[in-house]
Amino acid sequence: MKVVLRIALGIIAAIGGFVDIGDLVFNTQAGAQFGYTLMWAVPIGVVGIGVYAEMSGRVAAVTKRPVFDVIRMRMGLSSGLVVLVASLFVNLLTLSAEIGGVAIVLQLFFDAPFTLFALLGALGLITIIWFTPFEGIERLFGYGGLTLFVFVAAALHEQPDWHAVGHGVVPEAPSSTLYWYFAVGLIAAALMPYEVYFYSSGGVEEGWTPKDLLVNRLNAIVGYGIGGVLSLGLMVAAAQLFEPAGVEPDHLGTVALLAQIPYGETGLVLALLGMLFAIGGAAVDASFAAAYSIAQFAGWEWGKYRRPSGAPRFTCAWLLFFALGLAILMTGIDPLDLTEYSVVLSVVALPLTYLPVLLIARDRTFMGDYANGQIARVLGWLYFVILVVVALAAIPLLLATNAGGG
Amino acid sequence: MDDRFDLVYRLLDEQIVDVDGRRCGRVDDIELVGAPGEPLRIGGLLTGRGTYAARIPRPFRGLARTLFGADVRGATVQRVPWPEVEDVRATVSLYGRAVDLALGRDDRELQRPFQRLPGG
Amino acid sequence: MSTDVIKLSHLLELAVQDESGRSLGHVHDVRVHRAGEDYVVEGLIIGRRGLFVRLGWRRAPDPAPVSPHDILAWGDVLAIEDDRLIVRNAR
Numbered sequence: 001m002k003v004v005l006r007i008a009l010g011i012i013a014a015i016g017g018f019v020d021i022g023d024l025v026f027n028t029q030a031g032a033q034f035g036y037t038l039m040w041a042v043p044i045g046v047v048g049i050g051v052y053a054e055m056s057g058r059v060a061a062v063t064k065r066p067v068f069d070v071i072r073m074r075m076g077l078s079s080g081l082v083v084l085v086a087s088l089f090v091n092l093l094t095l096s097a098e099i100g101g102v103a104i105v106l107q108l109f110f111d112a113p114f115t116l117f118a119l120l121g122a123l124g125l126i127t128i129i130w131f132t133p134f135e136g137i138e139r140l141f142g143y144g145g146l147t148l149f150v151f152v153a154a155a156l157h158e159q160p161d162w163h164a165v166g167h168g169v170v171p172e173a174p175s176s177t178l179y180w181y182f183a184v185g186l187i188a189a190a191l192m193p194y195e196v197y198f199y200s201s202g203g204v205e206e207g208w209t210p211k212d213l214l215v216n217r218l219n220a221i222v223g224y225g226i227g228g229v230l231s232l233g234l235m236v237a238a239a240q241l242f243e244p245a246g247v248e249p250d251h252l253g254t255v256a257l258l259a260q261i262p263y264g265e266t267g268l269v270l271a272l273l274g275m276l277f278a279i280g281g282a283a284v285d286a287s288f289a290a291a292y293s294i295a296q297f298a299g300w301e302w303g304k305y306r307r308p309s310g311a312p313r314f315t316c317a318w319l320l321f322f323a324l325g326l327a328i329l330m331t332g333i334d335p336l337d338l339t340e341y342s343v344v345l346s347v348v349a350l351p352l353t354y355l356p357v358l359l360i361a362r363d364r365t366f367m368g369d370y371a372n373g374q375i376a377r378v379l380g381w382l383y384f385v386i387l388v389v390v391a392l393a394a395i396p397l398l399l400a401t402n403a404g405g406g
Numbered sequence: 407m408d409d410r411f412d413l414v415y416r417l418l419d420e421q422i423v424d425v426d427g428r429r430c431g432r433v434d435d436i437e438l439v440g441a442p443g444e445p446l447r448i449g450g451l452l453t454g455r456g457t458y459a460a461r462i463p464r465p466f467r468g469l470a471r472t473l474f475g476a477d478v479r480g481a482t483v484q485r486v487p488w489p490e491v492e493d494v495r496a497t498v499s500l501y502g503r504a505v506d507l508a509l510g511r512d513d514r515e516l517q518r519p520f521q522r523l524p525g526g
Numbered sequence: 527m528s529t530d531v532i533k534l535s536h537l538l539e540l541a542v543q544d545e546s547g548r549s550l551g552h553v554h555d556v557r558v559h560r561a562g563e564d565y566v567v568e569g570l571i572i573g574r575r576g577l578f579v580r581l582g583w584r585r586a587p588d589p590a591p592v593s594p595h596d597i598l599a600w601g602d603v604l605a606i607e608d609d610r611l612i613v614r615n616a617r
Contacts, residue, residue, distance in 0.1 A: 063496060072419050077434065077461045080419075131525045299421055299432030299453070301513050308526045312516030410559040412571065413534055436534040438556075438567065442603045446567040448558060449531060460535045488565070 007215050011223045013142025018227025019234075020282030021101035021252075022094075022189035022343040024275065025336055027231045028249040028258070029404065030182045031238025036160075036168030037175075039235060041183045045190025046228030048386065051379045052191065052354055053199050054220035055361040055372070060203035061212050062370045067200045067357060068296035074356045084297050086349045091194050091290045093342035096325040098283035099125075100335025104252045105276045118329050122322050125283055129318075134205060134304040137284060144277025150259045150270040152233030157262045158240045165236065181397040181404055184390055185340070188347035190231065191387075194289035197353075201292040205303050210370060234258070250336060287325070291318035337403065344398045351387045358384060407494045413448075421497045422453060422486070422509065430510035433498055435460065437485065448488045451498070453509065456482025484508050532606060540611040542572050545604065553611065557597065569597040570611075 030038045060066055065073070072080045102125070103117035110117075129137060171183070203216065237258040242249060249255050252275065259267035288304070295302035295314040302314040329335065358380045362372040372380055411417070413436055422431050431453035440446035456477040459470040475482040486507055492499045504510040520526040534556060542550040555571040602614040 065496065069421065072432065076414075076419055077458060078463060078466075081458075081462075298455075299429060299434075301429045301510065308523070309517050309520035312513050312520050315520065316516065407560075410557065410568075412555040412557050414538070414555040418534060438532045438534060438537070439530070440532075440567075441530040442605055445561075446532070446600055447561075447564040452533070457535070460533065464539075489563070 007218065009139065010215070011218055012146070013138050014219050014223030015226045015230070016142040016145030016148070016278065017138065017281050017285070018224060019145060019148055019230050019278045020094075020189075020192065021098055021279050021335075021339050022185075022192060023231050024101075024234065024252065024255055024279075025249075025339050026182065026185040026189045026343065027234035028238040028242070028255050030186055031235035032242035032247060032249050034179060034182065035239040035243045036164045036236065037171075038179070038182055038186060039165065039168035039232060040171055041186035042190065042228055042231050042235065044386070045187040046224055046231070047379070048187065048191045048383050049195065050220040050224045051376070051383050052196050052357065053224065054217055055376065055380060056196050056200035056357050057203050057208070057216035057220065058213060058370060059357060059360050059367070060200040061208035061216060062210055062368070063360070063366050064204055065360070066204050066292065066296055067197045067353060068293045070360050071353060071356050072297050074359065080297060083349075083352045084293060087193065087197075087293055087353060088290055090342060090346040090349050091286055091293070092321060092324055092328070093338060094192065094194055094346065095283055095286040095290065095321055096328040097335055097339040097342045098279050098286055099322070099325050100329050100338060101252065101279040102276065102283060103329070104335060105272055105279065108253050108256065108272055115330060118326060121280070122283075122326050125280055125287075126319065126322055129284055129287075129304075130308065134202070137304075138202075138281075141277050141281025141284065145274055145281060147270045148230050148274035148278055149233070150263065150267055150274065151237050152229060154259050154262045154267065155233045155236035155240065158237070160236055160240055177397060178401050178404065180393070181401040184347065184394050184397055185343055185404070186231075187386075187390055188343045188350075188394065190228065191350060192343070192346055193350055193353055194286045194346075196357075197289040197292055198285040201288070201296070201302075205305050213370065252336075283325075287318045287321045290321045291315075340403050341398075344394050344403075347387070348391045348394050351384065351391050354387055355384060411494070417451075417494055417498065420494070422451070422500065423497045424500045424504040424507070424509065425492075425502055426504075428504050428510060430504035430507075430513075431484070434458065434483075450488050451486040451491065452483055453486065454483040480508070484511075537570070537606075537611070540606070541609065542570075542598070542611045542613060544613050544615045546615055550598075550613070567600045569599050570603070572598050 027042070056067055059070060068084065071083055075083065099118055099122050102121035103114050106117040106121060107114060128140070132140065203212070208216065234255070238249060241258055241261055247254065256268055256271040256275065259271035263270075291314050292302060294317050295311070300313045301311040303311055306314070308315040328338070360366055361380065362377060364371045418433055418436060420433050421429055422433060424430050433451045433453060434457035435452040437449040437452060438446050439449035455474040458474040459467050459476065462470040477483050479485065484507070486500065486509070490500050490502055490507060492501045500507065505514060537553050537556060540553055542552060544550060551572045551574045553570050554573045556567055557569045557571060558565040559568050598613055603611060604614060605612045
């Protein structure tokens, strides 16, 4: 019974941890500009990360190899190095965007300059990471993120036009470049690679064995699946409240309005707290994902469980990433612009890290009986094709739409 | 360890772990001893960023040397004699400790400053 | 010649040619087997350098690894030069 409770708590934390600033930005803007017509893109992204996470979690449980160990082993040093550098680059942009998001939300609570909150936010996160054990961090940010369900409540509160929602499940045929840019962005925002590096490394940290494969599958399916409901909630709420009024949510404060309009001050506070925890949690995950990647690739000691002195270079790596993320923000770049770039560029790099994991997951020499079964095989390859298509379309769409500026 | 295996497929780029379970580098290169016409045997494993330049394609080798450093034995590259290797499975396990083989030195040197910090 | 040290990284970047100068590809892998306390090189796995190999792709798993034609016995290696490996002509 205790085990079931632990597993459930883990999944609940995963649900709350699903959303990050990329999802907040893309889902609300998609709803505001295109109503319900982009809803189909969210399940595609959610199933995608479920597939990628399940495979990488299974590989971690059976072979004890997290993603960048797989990459170094399968691709060798020079090709692996290219993938590492590309991953670190997009990871850094993402981390910077998340820190920026934390600062913006803090500004909505208190009045102080952005740069001060960026610095305080980063220091606060670093302190939490330093003194809190691994599981505690995930619980803290995961449960806090659950308050984002206020957006789902808001979406249902206004009683959406279910007929239009039904139409939104299928892509619109004659549609603009901007429409497809948002489709790419929505899929990319759900499929952020740092989340999978973090997840597979966490599996190794927690000492997963084949006995944990069920937990892995539940995390991937239930955790991310229900997390995807949060994304849809954002889009549907925006479709109802922003689209008719022609409001463009180009500030996180506007996003919070979606909860304030139906629920007043309570809704606003819940929304802001949810955003703070979700974005903060994402910043932690992104910084660790970068440190995991470097340390695993190079062969250093790594892991939160080792304590900072037990894995010094690993610790320096995530501290350095926080510093670099802050430095990028200090250039004055708009965090929401940064978010869009980080999401779109992440999906471009994604096939490079997805394919090695897929190839290991299906490899009986490494996985034995736990190699990809029928479903995983089909979905695994299907998503590789989807990712390649999305990756190829991403940059042209980014340029053609001027990063969603139209 | 299997009686027969392939170096690139099974040994190169694998994680090295010492007797205490500490991760202390990867198999970045392998030294083979012998010559054409004589038996060629595994002499030792090489680990460290100083090996990177030799593994990177020639056009980028100069850049790699600038970024990662040249091969300086004892500094940027450490050699693990083959008899020190206990087993080759998912990781390469050693009979001895990292400190005795001069592996993972950077982690050891940074350990003390971190231990002095609260929560470190 | 007394004992020489050859790095695996060096072997992997060499073009393989036979005595007549015919190109046979590149070294993809090195097979070793146990001989007492040592592990001794029994052969080199040669292949064309296709796109996947250029991208750094490692071979697929090997129950029955590669065809006999693709393994060059170490005994057939005549010389290792800076940029190429010279092997005996196939019989």
